[in-house]
Amino acid sequence: MVAYFTEIFTGLMSLFIGMGITFKEFFKPTVTVSYPYETLTMSARYRGHIELVENEEGNSQCVVCGLCEKACPSDCITLAGEKPEGGKKKVLTKYMLDFTKCSLCGSCVESCSFGAITFSKEYNLASTKKEDFYFDLLKRLEERNT
Amino acid sequence: MNSPILLQPDETFILNVGPQHPATHGVLRVKMEMNGEYIVNAETVIGYIHRMHEKMGELKTYPQFLMNLSRMDYLGALGYSHGHVLLVEKASGIVVPERAEYIRAIMVELNRIASHLFWFGAFVMDLGGFSPLMYALQDREHILDMLEAVTGSRLTYCYFRFGGLYNDVDDDFITAARQFIPRMRKSMKKYHKLVTGNIIFRKRLEGIAPLSKEMCRKYGASSAVARGSGINFDVRKNEPYSVYPEFDFDVPVYHECDSLARYMVRMDEIEQSLRIVEQGLDKLPGGPIMPDKKPKLIKPPVGDYYQAVETARGSFGIRLVSDGGKNPYRLKLRSPTYSNMHLFDEACRGMMIMDALAFMGSLDLVIPEIDR
Amino acid sequence: MRLTLLNVIVAVVLAIAFAALNAAYLVWAERRGAARIQRRPGPNINGPFGLLQPPLDGIKLMAKQLTIPGGADKIMFITAPVLAMFPAIMSFVTIPFSDTIVAKNMSVGVLMIFAFASMGSMSLLFAGWSSRNKYSMMSSVRAVSQAVAYEIPMLITTITVVMIAGSTDLMEIVHQQSRSILHWNIFPLLGNSHNLLMPFSFLIFFICTLAETNRAPFDLGEAESELVAGFHTEYGSMGFGLFFMGEYANIVIGSCMTTILFLGGWSCPFGLFPGVWWFILKLYLLIATFIWIRWTFPRTTIYGLLNLSWKILIPLSLFNLLFTAGLIKVF
Ligand code: SF4
Ligand code: SF4
Numbered sequence: 065m066v067a068y069f070t071e072i073f074t075g076l077m078s079l080f081i082g083m084g085i086t087f088k089e090f091f092k093p094t095v096t097v098s099y100p101y102e103t104l105t106m107s108a109r110y111r112g113h114i115e116l117v118e119n120e121e122g123n124s125q126c127v128v129c130g131l132c133e134k135a136c137p138s139d140c141i142t143l144a145g146e147k148p149e150g151g152k153k154k155v156l157t158k159y160m161l162d163f164t165k166c167s168l169c170g171s172c173v174e175s176c177s178f179g180a181i182t183f184s185k186e187y188n189l190a191s192t193k194k195e196d197f198y199f200d201l202l203k204r205l206e207e208r209n210t
Numbered sequence: 211m212n213s214p215i216l217l218q219p220d221e222t223f224i225l226n227v228g229p230q231h232p233a234t235h236g237v238l239r240v241k242m243e244m245n246g247e248y249i250v251n252a253e254t255v256i257g258y259i260h261r262m263h264e265k266m267g268e269l270k271t272y273p274q275f276l277m278n279l280s281r282m283d284y285l286g287a288l289g290y291s292h293g294h295v296l297l298v299e300k301a302s303g304i305v306v307p308e309r310a311e312y313i314r315a316i317m318v319e320l321n322r323i324a325s326h327l328f329w330f331g332a333f334v335m336d337l338g339g340f341s342p343l344m345y346a347l348q349d350r351e352h353i354l355d356m357l358e359a360v361t362g363s364r365l366t367y368c369y370f371r372f373g374g375l376y377n378d379v380d381d382d383f384i385t386a387a388r389q390f391i392p393r394m395r396k397s398m399k400k401y402h403k404l405v406t407g408n409i410i411f412r413k414r415l416e417g418i419a420p421l422s423k424e425m426c427r428k429y430g431a432s433s434a435v436a437r438g439s440g441i442n443f444d445v446r447k448n449e450p451y452s453v454y455p456e457f458d459f460d461v462p463v464y465h466e467c468d469s470l471a472r473y474m475v476r477m478d479e480i481e482q483s484l485r486i487v488e489q490g491l492d493k494l495p496g497g498p499i500m501p502d503k504k505p506k507l508i509k510p511p512v513g514d515y516y517q518a519v520e521t522a523r524g525s526f527g528i529r530l531v532s533d534g535g536k537n538p539y540r541l542k543l544r545s546p547t548y549s550n551m552h553l554f555d556e557a558c559r560g561m562m563i564m565d566a567l568a569f570m571g572s573l574d575l576v577i578p579e580i581d582r
Numbered sequence: 583m584r585l586t587l588l589n590v591i592v593a594v595v596l597a598i599a600f601a602a603l604n605a606a607y608l609v610w611a612e613r614r615g616a617a618r619i620q621r622r623p624g625p626n627i628n629g630p631f632g633l634l635q636p637p638l639d640g641i642k643l644m645a646k647q648l649t650i651p652g653g654a655d656k657i658m659f660i661t662a663p664v665l666a667m668f669p670a671i672m673s674f675v676t677i678p679f680s681d682t683i684v685a686k687n688m689s690v691g692v693l694m695i696f697a698f699a700s701m702g703s704m705s706l707l708f709a710g711w712s713s714r715n716k717y718s719m720m721s722s723v724r725a726v727s728q729a730v731a732y733e734i735p736m737l738i739t740t741i742t743v744v745m746i747a748g749s750t751d752l753m754e755i756v757h758q759q760s761r762s763i764l765h766w767n768i769f770p771l772l773g774n775s776h777n778l779l780m781p782f783s784f785l786i787f788f789i790c791t792l793a794e795t796n797r798a799p800f801d802l803g804e805a806e807s808e809l810v811a812g813f814h815t816e817y818g819s820m821g822f823g824l825f826f827m828g829e830y831a832n833i834v835i836g837s838c839m840t841t842i843l844f845l846g847g848w849s850c851p852f853g854l855f856p857g858v859w860w861f862i863l864k865l866y867l868l869i870a871t872f873i874w875i876r877w878t879f880p881r882t883t884i885y886g887l888l889n890l891s892w893k894i895l896i897p898l899s900l901f902n903l904l905f906t907a908g909l910i911k912v913f
Contacts, residue, residue, distance in 0.1 A: 082407075085403055089345070167281075168366075169276065
């Protein structure tokens with residue numbers, strides 16, 4: 065009999081304690097970010113999709129060694145280059161990233177010993193079309209320059 | 211608990227829980243034969259999110275497979291990567307700088323806390339309380355922010371490398387982690403008041419779904435499932451790896467065998483992980499995070515290697531058979547939830563569906579990790 | 583007030599409007615309240631403070647197609663949501679909001695409201711049974727056993743109050759409590775009852791109201807983590823909307839009854855300025871408590887719920903009934 069009433073009592077008390085906690089939380093400020101209206105800056109090491117790095121002339125630093133292509137576990141990178149007439153180094157003519165397959169692992173960036181690719185800070189990526197995620201990085205580089 | 215009225219076999223019906231069901235937290239399907247609200251028989255059907263990680267392991271070179279491990283268990287990803295890098299380092303004889311090992315341990319423990327927090331929230335939500343999930347996510351967010359600042363991603367990290375780490379931690383991280391520890395301790399008090407002490411919550415878990423020691427052993431259960439049944443087994447203590455022997459922490463063990471015991475083990479583990487992080491930050495040595503001679507091509511010598519680690523979900527084993535080539539000959543992943551989940555079929559017989567789903571929550575299932 | 587046809591029509595229309603408005607804005611209040619408890623902003627985009635959210639939700643629901651699952655019992659399936667709303671609206675007709683604001687005061691007001699309230703579980707049974715969904719069926723069976731278990735302590739507690747007041751007329755019950763806070767039925771010091779157990783009666787009544795209206799922590803009927811959405815799993819469009827409105831209308835009625843029976847209706851705690859505003863204040867404070875409770879506690883189990891009713895609430899309320907009867911005899 066005593067146990068019966070103590071259980072009722074302690075049970076009720078535990079409920080009131082719980083309600084006290086939510087009551088306190090009620091008056092605390094909100095902690096969320098209303099996303100499309102406010103945005104956060106991405107941290108310095110944030111890993112978005114990869115992007116070509118430009119040198120002083122606004123061209124890509126890539127020497128078309130193909131190491132990134134080989135390092136990628138998901139075969140997302142397709143690149144091509146050619147030697148311009150009279151030039152010594154190969155020049156990048158095509159750098160395609162298939163972002164549908166990319167796992168953002170960073171192998172490509174690490175494998176490049178010329179610092180030609182880096183992570184972008186882009187995260188607003190949403191589309192209903194698959195084609196929107198085949199990035200032509202060279203074109204993006206040019207667009208950035210203009 | 212009450213006991214069901216016995217019915218004829220043709221008076222039962224089949225209830226298909228999942229693959230799209232709010233309680234299964236993923237694409238797990240449970241075929242339940244029901245007698246009213248009581249479960250007569252249950253059969254878990256897995257494989258809806260099978261991604262062939264083991265086969266991928268055979269097809270890819272060692273560094274290329276690094277990122278797959280974090281896709282197995284998206285809540286406690288770093289623990290799985292830890293097992294993989296430790297295994298390959300052991301196989302190919304790479305020595306890891308001490309600082310790197312310390313940072314790894316700190317990161318893994320932070321990740322474990324994040325995972326347990328999410329489990330805590332989701333578990334209480336399974337029981338119908340929604341607010342604790344939000345509070346847990348707030349605390350988890352601090353961890354994810356810290357990890358993002360260091361590793362660059364929030365969930366599927368690719369941070370560990372053979373021989374060390376992708377990049378070093380900075381002072382910001384250390385300050386943030388130091389601030390986080392007391393905040394988390396305060397929150398734990400709040401959770402215990404709001405949830406653990408709550409009579410409704412206790413009534414729903416106490417004495418529900420008792421799992422005997424024998425049963426846990428039979429199915430190879432680990433993590434809180436085994437420790438809640440009085441089996442004192444933690445890979446970090448029993449088969450020490452990395453720098454864990456340097457840390458002073460306890461393995462919470464409860465002998466009640468019920469859902470509440472499993473819950474309490476995980477809640478206590480958060481505190482223990484906090485202790486490890488605290489000590490790790492104190493002891494963090496200086497030095498490089500990668501060996502001086504970066505291993506270029508990883509080709510472990512012919513042999514059979516095994517490494518077990520304690521992840522947030524239990525003891526994760528990874529076995530590598532190498533033929534000396536660039537890719538493993540065979541890579542076997544022993545996922546802890548796979549074993550934990552198979553307890554469900556046997557243990558839930560005769561339970562009511564509410565209790566069974568609460569029990570399922572207490573097993574802490576992450577479906578992609580079961581299916582691999 | 584003389585009963586004319588016009589009076590009745592106006593009353594019913596007002597009751598529907600009141601119920602619908604309450605339902606719509608209680609959803610808003612619930613979402614905002616829950617958000618505050620969880621430290622989020624809640625709906626805040628449509629209109630100031632998100633106040634346009636409920637009408638927009640209503641438009642969205644109305645614009646959707648009402649699908650009837652194949653093999654469902656059509657007539658029952660369509661009747662169920664109407665049945666969820668109808669008794670709630672009818673109950674509003676007898677509830678006195680103040681001395682003058684009452685559509686039709688009856689000497690058996692208490693009885694009538696309970697009669698209508700028990701119709702509510704019919705709608706759940708219809709919905710669950712006719713949906714041809716195993717989850718819905720299980721939920722409706724739960725809902726009925728829950729309704730049976732909780733109507734008993736609720737009625738016993740009400741009888742206690744009726745005994746103290748000596749009347750089943752809601753007006754009369756309020757009048758007896760109207761002098762000051764110490765005359766309210768919840769506080770036993772002055773007035774008709776000197777029963778020190780009345781606060782517990784109030785608690786029992788409140789718990790039963792929670793269970794009767796299928797609110798958390800007793801929302802076993804729609805336990806979303808087990809039964810997907812319970813009895814309204816198969817309902818879309820306005821069918822779902824009606825269930826929702828019915829649920830909130832029931833909450834309002836439950837709170838109205840608690841206010842009238844225990845908290846002195848429209849009377850002021852200090853005997854000053856009695857009026858409908860006091861009623862509204864008490865009503866919404868109670869509803870806020872409903873919301874607060876919902877976002878704090880986990881759900882009970884079905885057997886936990888029945889145990890609570892049969893092992894704790896019914897014995898206690900029966901004891902209280904006998905105790906009160908004894909007190910009335912003695913004093
Ligand atoms: S981040 Fe990884 S997956 Fe993505 S392109 Fe680079 S190497 Fe390939
Ligand atoms: S590794 Fe660097 S330099 Fe070589 S192809 Fe890739 S981006 Fe160009």
